[in-house]
Amino acid sequence: MRFTTFTVFCTILLTLELRVESITRHTNVKCEVLDQSFVEFPVCNLKVLGRGIIAENVYIKILKLPVQKISVNFGVYKKLSGYHPFLFNVTIDLCHYMKHPNPMNIVHYFHTAVKPYSNFNHSCPYNVSCNQHDIVVKDFVLTDQMFAKIPLPMGSYMFSIKMATDDVWRARLNTYFDVNVDNQN
Known part of the structure; x- marks a missing residue:
């Protein structure tokens, strides 16, 4: 246990050393429906908002x-x-989690990053009887501050979210992003 903790601590320190001028940016987003009778993605794309500013839009x-x-x-x-x-x-x-958000949970960091851009903010039961209860993420832009507590070394990453209801996988959302795009050798 001590070795694992020490290894994680050293990795974080090395990562902080490597990230002097970090630039994060979306590169792609893919939405996959695993159960077409349950969910659909009318919108799943990236949009350029300005020079080097790429926003993710997803409508579930x-x-x-x-x-x-x-x-x-x-x-x-x-x-x-x-x-x-x-x-x-x-x-x-x-x-x-939505009833009892825990700031010590790793998911909390990602939820707080997406929360200002999303309407997903209440707990179950999730009643989707009208369009206002569909899940929308609009103009979500990655910033370096989002990775302050979880520093990532330079490279390309995929963040995968797989959703299930009643123990059946219904959909998958893969977001691709780069760290230190402008500073790579």
């Missing part, structure tokens, strides 16, 4: 209501020769 339309139980798998992957697991891969009960 849930077709069956109400949603009582939601599980979400979060994973970060680093591109080496293909995408390989990096840092963490966790599955959480989203309904429990």
Whole structure:
């Protein structure tokens, strides 16, 4: 246990050394429907807002209501020769997290980053009887401050979110981004 803690601490220190002038940027987004009778993605794209400013837009339309139980798998992957697991891969009960947000949970960092750009802000049951309850992420731009508590070394990454209801995987959202794009050798 001490060796693992020491290794993580050293990795974070080295990462902080390497990230002097960090620039993060979206490179791609892919939305995949695993159960077409349950969910659809009317919007899943990147939009250029300005020079070097790329925003992600995702619209998730849930077709069956109400949603009582939601599980979400979060994973970060680093591109080496293909995408390989990096840092963490966790599955959480989203309904429990939304009722009792825990700032010590790794998911909390990602939720607080997306929260200003999203309407996803309440707990279960998730009633989708009208369009205002569809999940929308609009003009989400990555900033270096989002990675202040979880520093990433220079490279290309994929952030994968896989959603399940009633223990059946329904959809997958993969967001691709680069760290230190302008400073690479």
